[in-house]
Amino acid sequence: MTTYATEPHAPADLAAVYAQVQNFYARQVRLLDALDAEEFAATFTEDGVFSPTPTAPAARGRAEIAAALRAAHARKFGTDPVRRRHWFNMLEVRPGADGLLRTHFYSMVLVTRPWDPAPVTAPSSVVEDVLERDATGALLTRERRVTPDHLSF
Amino acid sequence: MTTYATEPHAPADLAAVYAQVQNFYARQVRLLDALDAEEFAATFTEDGVFSPTPTAPAARGRAEIAAALRAAHARKFGTDPVRRRHWFNMLEVRPGADGLLRTHFYSMVLVTRPWDPAPVTAPSSVVEDVLERDATGALLTRERRVTPDHLSF
């Protein structure tokens, strides 16, 4: 009855891409929050770039990305037991004519410590990704640039 | 193999509409948070209604909506430098036989100040929108009613 699916601004393929990106990010974030550094790095392309803050050089390639994740965690939390949860929101997905996807979203991190039900909300950030597909159609992050709000003034 | 797409409760067009609404809100919120008042107002219909709280009259039309956004920001933050991020969640989209979309979602606002990584979580609210399409199929907000939780008792 409705004709949304065939209207110019509601293409069925945007829906497919949007759902795929959401599912991809859910899986990627789980690896990040579990500190599965190598598996998280493997969600980037081999030459992937990860820039978690504009105040430091980006990590380039999977080995650097995995190392950067471990180093950042050790620097922030030492050996403290914490559960980190990254949340993404207000996701915009823009498929490009070049076959790449550009995304823009907000993120925040909830940090929970043992027995304390109230997590600490850590940086609110803006994230910009470039995603590409491998030969099977699966998504990989080619480039991620994170701008924490408190460093954006 | 699966037949979800053809089942009554999982129409392919719901997916298209749902993704389109998410993308629309991501763009709209970015304009809101950047205080691009005129561009934010332009995401409403020309006779759009924006009611950010039940305790004050709604803004009607784009000029009033833009002015209301600026006034609210000045009242709350003066000239303090802040980054505001609106987050939407638990989005329900109901396409109507009249061609309009009715949505219902939660919202919260994260407010970050320079150099402080911990944002303040400002009101938790419930939002109800009526969305319509322009001639090209693009979405516009016809009506938005926000009920902040702390004023809902």
Place this chain on the structure above:
Amino acid sequence: MTTYATEPHAPADLAAVYAQVQNFYARQVRLLDALDAEEFAATFTEDGVFSPTPTAPAARGRAEIAAALRAAHARKFGTDPVRRRHWFNMLEVRPGADGLLRTHFYSMVLVTRPWDPAPVTAPSSVVEDVLERDATGALLTRERRVTPDHLSF
């Protein structure tokens, strides 16, 4: 032009399922947060299992689920007036060959009290659901297991 919809990792039916699950959770959560205990319980299968914490036995069947919701609320808040809002994020949906859907997501709860605009963020948790369809194709929760982060060490 783009061919995403037909690529192996971006099936159109994943999009349909993903949107349906999001819409379902939005409605289910609204019932939960409104303390409509019987209606919330009716979003589970008749033999549904709800395990809100690993430290207590799960509720089994709709009557137990409704009773558990009421008891948990009374235990936590007594007769205090609060608005609770459950937020879900980083949703992964995995359709199974058995016709069931397995989901994995993060949750948090925002608790607002009268006149205080700043909600308290209550537990951050990880949730795993098994969803099934009724004869009409509508979703029901067959099983939900919640692991609050602060109890996960």
